[in-house]
Amino acid sequence: MSIWEFANPVRFMRLSGRVLPWLTGLMILTLVPALYWGFFLTPDDARQGATVKIIFVHVPAAFLAINIYFIMFVTSLIWLIRRHHVSALAAKAAAPIGAVMTLIALITGAVWGQPMWGTWWVWDPRLTSFLIMFIFYIGYIALWAAIDEADKAADLTSILCMIGSVFAIVSRYAVNFWSQGLHQGTSAPLIRPGEETQVSAVFWQPLMLSIIGFLLLFLVLLLLRTRTEIRNRRITALRAREA
Amino acid sequence: MLPDLGKYALPVLAAYAAMIVLIFGLVIVSLKSAKSSKETLAKLEEKRNQND
Numbered sequence: 001m002s003i004w005e006f007a008n009p010v011r012f013m014r015l016s017g018r019v020l021p022w023l024t025g026l027m028i029l030t031l032v033p034a035l036y037w038g039f040f041l042t043p044d045d046a047r048q049g050a051t052v053k054i055i056f057v058h059v060p061a062a063f064l065a066i067n068i069y070f071i072m073f074v075t076s077l078i079w080l081i082r083r084h085h086v087s088a089l090a091a092k093a094a095a096p097i098g099a100v101m102t103l104i105a106l107i108t109g110a111v112w113g114q115p116m117w118g119t120w121w122v123w124d125p126r127l128t129s130f131l132i133m134f135i136f137y138i139g140y141i142a143l144w145a146a147i148d149e150a151d152k153a154a155d156l157t158s159i160l161c162m163i164g165s166v167f168a169i170v171s172r173y174a175v176n177f178w179s180q181g182l183h184q185g186t187s188a189p190l191i192r193p194g195e196e197t198q199v200s201a202v203f204w205q206p207l208m209l210s211i212i213g214f215l216l217l218f219l220v221l222l223l224l225r226t227r228t229e230i231r232n233r234r235i236t237a238l239r240a241r242e243a
Numbered sequence: 244m245l246p247d248l249g250k251y252a253l254p255v256l257a258a259y260a261a262m263i264v265l266i267f268g269l270v271i272v273s274l275k276s277a278k279s280s281k282e283t284l285a286k287l288e289e290k291r292n293q294n295d
Binding site for chain 1: 250
């Protein structure tokens with residue numbers, strides 16, 4: 001079976017309808033224990049004290065903020081090349097989730113930064129690129145809302161998404177590009193064989209579980225919201241036929 | 244029972260509260276709009292079937 005078969009809205013609705021309850025259950029079974037483990041069962045860090053518990057919220061949100069934009073980039077590209085409506089609607093459905101994750105990363109970063117760095121905000125490369133990415137998310141959502149004609153809105157928002165993806169890449173690699181700035185290197189790099197994690201196992205394990213939980217939350221919300229967008233499109237078509 | 248967060252209780256609790264409020268808000272908005280669109284579409288499909 002080809003992945004392109006899911007570009008058919010009827011097939012997508014059928015499959016996502018079956019998967020959604022199971023995915024929701026799995027998300028609850030992962031996210032709730034992960035946050036409980038991180039908040040209640042982890043010790044204080046020697047340097048950061050209890051503020052280290054913010055990592056279980058901040059890092060998964062930041063991880064999603066960047067990767068949701070990447071997913072929007074891919075789905076927008078598919079729309080521009082292959083004109084699959086489900087793809088454009090999935091990008092539209094993902095944007096508010098990405099905006100909320102970016103906002104969570106910015107807020108939790110600020111309240112973590114204040115006691116650790118002595119400031120809520122600095123114009124650090126990573127922080128600044130995250131703020132710009134948040135503005136792109138808002139701009140993307142506003143552009144969809146501002147244009148009535150669905151295909152035209154999908155075209156223009158896809159182009160905006162392409163431009164904004166530069167800041168998503170900068171957000172991901174800002175700590176590698178620039179040596180200056182207060183933000184530390186990435187806390188959750190991909191593990192390669194023979195490499196040690198940069199975070200102690202006592203924090204690393206609940207952090208990984210929390211990232212998986214947030215990822216499942218994103219998938220649940222993405223499927224739910226994409227289904228809504230497909231239904232809204234059908235509603236628009238039926239109303240146009242009636243008129 | 245909350246763990247002892249010492250002098251950092253405020254930032255830690257604020258971070259978790261912000262996350263819970265924002266995610267809860269997103270979930271509620273998503274569920275409401277899903278319910279609304281499902282009901283509207285069902286009504287329109289029913290009307291269309293009656294007309295056919």
